[in-house]
Structures are given as structure tokens and as C-alpha cells.
Amino acid sequence: MSDWEAAVKGAAGRADDGESISRLLRAWRARVDARTVPELRYVHPRPGRRLSQQHVARMTGVSEGWYRALEAGRRHDFSEGFLLRVAAALRLSEDETLTLFLAVTGRRPPRPAETCGDLPQGVRALLEQQVTYPAYLSDGAWNIVAANTLMGEWFPWVLRPRPNLMRWALLHPEAREQMLDWEDSCARVYLAMLRVAANSNPTDAALRVLVSEILEADADCRRIWAEEFDVVEHRDGHVFRLRLPYHDHAEVRVTSHVLLPIQRMDLRFVFITPVDGPADAAG
Incomplete structure (x- = not known):
């Protein structure tokens, strides 16, 4: 069983977790192969397959505790810039980014200027x-x-x-x-x-x-x-x-x-x- 499948199975087993953003963030993080992330190429020791909370914090420019609070669903005052960096780090699709923003801020993500x-x-x-x-x-x-x-x-x-x-x-x-x-x-x-x-x-x-x-x-x-x-x-x-x-x-x-x-x-x-x-x- 892959790390991604294990994360999804483990999250699904927590009945009280429902479809919370915590569960989704863990699954999205487990889906990313840390070995393919350019920002982690020169990190020592070299990361293995698993993308950790520490890795995501490094990629988004915050402390590990700050990112951990997001993934635990303990805070709701995160900036749009930080959430956009999380979306980029976890390689979220447009729909996944929308879900992240709605769950955390109650608002849709900002749209780039369009003509x-x-x-x-x-x-x-x-x-x-x-x-x-x-x-x-x-x-x-x-x-x-x-x-x-x-x-x-x-x-x-x-x-x-x-x-x-x-x-x-x-x-x-x-x-x-x-x-x-x-x-x-x-x-x-x-x-x-x-x-x-x-x-x-x-x-x-x-x-x-x-x-x-x-x-x-x-x-x-x-x-x-x-x-x-x-x-x-x-x-x-x-x-x-x-x-x-x-x-x-x-x-x-x-x-x-x-x-x-x-x-x-x-x-x-x-x-x-x-x-x-x-x-x-x-x-």
C-alpha cells in the first residue's frame, strides 16, 4: 500500500474527522512525492518519499507550528498569501484550492486580474x-x-x-x-x-x-x-x-x-x- 493510499485509508477511519479540511490537507500532503519538489533538493538529510509538515512549512516560509495549526484546523486567521503558497506547495487543483479557502476563510480565493x-x-x-x-x-x-x-x-x-x-x-x-x-x-x-x-x-x-x-x-x-x-x-x-x-x-x-x-x-x-x-x- 502506498503512502497516499495509507493516508487516505487512515483519515477515512476517523469517523469524527468527517470531510474536514484537516483530513483533506493530510491526504493532499501525502500525495506529493518530496523527492520531486525542487525547493527540497538541497535539504539535508535528503527527504524521502514522504512530504512532512516541516517540509511544507519550509516551502511556504512559515514555522512548522504555524503550518501544523492549519492542518489541525486550530486557527482561521491565515492570510490569503499563505493559503496560496500552501496550495502551490501541495500542488492543489483549482477546485482543491477553492475548498481550502472556503474551509479556512469562508471566502473564495482571489482571482488574478483578467481582461x-x-x-x-x-x-x-x-x-x-x-x-x-x-x-x-x-x-x-x-x-x-x-x-x-x-x-x-x-x-x-x-x-x-x-x-x-x-x-x-x-x-x-x-x-x-x-x-x-x-x-x-x-x-x-x-x-x-x-x-x-x-x-x-x-x-x-x-x-x-x-x-x-x-x-x-x-x-x-x-x-x-x-x-x-x-x-x-x-x-x-x-x-x-x-x-x-x-x-x-x-x-x-x-x-x-x-x-x-x-x-x-x-x-x-x-x-x-x-x-x-x-x-x-x-x-
């Missing part, structure tokens, strides 16, 4: 093949990452350089003309969303800049921000009234549907559909 060109093909195809209603993808700071053809026809501002939903809706004069009942139906909702985002991601520089820019640029937004304490996470299901050139300035009632693509959960996938039936979607 529009990095959109998964399935997500891009779903967006481009949506020809009935406007749809777009935005990031955590409401920058428009991609939009379908109909979104560009309804809202030509998404075709401008570096389009941002919040900047257009809260600062651009045409938004106050096209979004009816602008203050109550638009500004208050969007500012409440910004308040949630700013408190959820206090270290996000893009969000800080966005909030500061909006409050500095517009007196109405400053007043609403100071007066209101509402918080809104998203506008899924929110109904609002539009008067767009695309519809010859006739009033249209629409609702937004906010989805999270499983392959890019850092993005919002938003559809805009008419409340009163498909007839309103026609130009």
Missing part, C-alpha cells in the same frame, strides 16, 4: 447569442467588460471608451433624461449599491476612486449619500422606466436580471427585459 479577452468562450457565446434583449457583463466596479449588439443599440454609451454604468447613470446628463424618475428609481438605488460595495471591499482602489469621483462631481449624489442609509446589494428584479432614442422616446418599463457566471464569478451578467411583454423590446 475581456480572458472571458470563457461559453460566457462570451451566451452574451453574443442573446439577440432578444440587451445584455452586458460588468466587473465589481461596474466597468462594462462586454455587451451584446442590442445593448449598444439601446444604450450607445456602452460603446464609448472605458464605459462604466455608475458614472453614466449618476453623472451623465443623458441618464437623467433617459431614466425616468431619476432620483428615486436610479440615483438612490445605485448609491445604495455603491455603499454595499464600498463596505464589502474596503481595499478595492477602483471602488474608492469611483465613489469619490461621483460624490465630488455631483451635488445631488452628495445630498442623497448624506441623507440616506439604504443598502442594496444588486438590482436584480428592479423595475425602472426608460425613454430612449431607440424606442423613439416612448416610455418603456424594464427589469434587470443579475446572474453570476460560474466561470467568472467576479463578473455580473445582466439582462434587461421589458416588463410589459416582448413588444416593448422592438426598436
Whole structure:
């Protein structure tokens, strides 16, 4: 029986261990052949087949006791950087790294900065093949990452350089003309969303800049921000009234549907559909 099989069998025999991260970490560590780890090549004495807790601690730049506390499940204040180093040392897959982060921190691991060109093909195809209603993808700071053809026809501002939903809706004069009942139906909702985002991601520089820019640029937004304490996470299901050139300035009632693509959960996938039936979607 191999060391890997023995570790799995031994861990499975502890009924009180369940599917804990401790059990998984031990199994993942036993799976790695220490002789294949470049960082341990010049360690004396030369390591054998078994990758020890001491080895992992050395590879991740912490004390053996610090790593042992992680594997024992005794602490939950480990940094993202340390957990990413553990994932690399144990050669964890994307799903295994996700499991480690969720078990230890309750959060998903950080994603590297990605661009529009990095959109998964399935997500891009779903967006481009949506020809009935406007749809777009935005990031955590409401920058428009991609939009379908109909979104560009309804809202030509998404075709401008570096389009941002919040900047257009809260600062651009045409938004106050096209979004009816602008203050109550638009500004208050969007500012409440910004308040949630700013408190959820206090270290996000893009969000800080966005909030500061909006409050500095517009007196109405400053007043609403100071007066209101509402918080809104998203506008899924929110109904609002539009008067767009695309519809010859006739009033249209629409609702937004906010989805999270499983392959890019850092993005919002938003559809805009008419409340009163498909007839309103026609130009």
C-alpha cells in the first residue's frame, strides 16, 4: 500500500474527522512525492518519499507550528498569501484550492486580474447569442467588460471608451433624461449599491476612486449619500422606466436580471427585459 493510499485509508477511519479540511490537507500532503519538489533538493538529510509538515512549512516560509495549526484546523486567521503558497506547495487543483479557502476563510480565493479577452468562450457565446434583449457583463466596479449588439443599440454609451454604468447613470446628463424618475428609481438605488460595495471591499482602489469621483462631481449624489442609509446589494428584479432614442422616446418599463457566471464569478451578467411583454423590446 502506498503512502497516499495509507493516508487516505487512515483519515477515512476517523469517523469524527468527517470531510474536514484537516483530513483533506493530510491526504493532499501525502500525495506529493518530496523527492520531486525542487525547493527540497538541497535539504539535508535528503527527504524521502514522504512530504512532512516541516517540509511544507519550509516551502511556504512559515514555522512548522504555524503550518501544523492549519492542518489541525486550530486557527482561521491565515492570510490569503499563505493559503496560496500552501496550495502551490501541495500542488492543489483549482477546485482543491477553492475548498481550502472556503474551509479556512469562508471566502473564495482571489482571482488574478483578467481582461475581456480572458472571458470563457461559453460566457462570451451566451452574451453574443442573446439577440432578444440587451445584455452586458460588468466587473465589481461596474466597468462594462462586454455587451451584446442590442445593448449598444439601446444604450450607445456602452460603446464609448472605458464605459462604466455608475458614472453614466449618476453623472451623465443623458441618464437623467433617459431614466425616468431619476432620483428615486436610479440615483438612490445605485448609491445604495455603491455603499454595499464600498463596505464589502474596503481595499478595492477602483471602488474608492469611483465613489469619490461621483460624490465630488455631483451635488445631488452628495445630498442623497448624506441623507440616506439604504443598502442594496444588486438590482436584480428592479423595475425602472426608460425613454430612449431607440424606442423613439416612448416610455418603456424594464427589469434587470443579475446572474453570476460560474466561470467568472467576479463578473455580473445582466439582462434587461421589458416588463410589459416582448413588444416593448422592438426598436
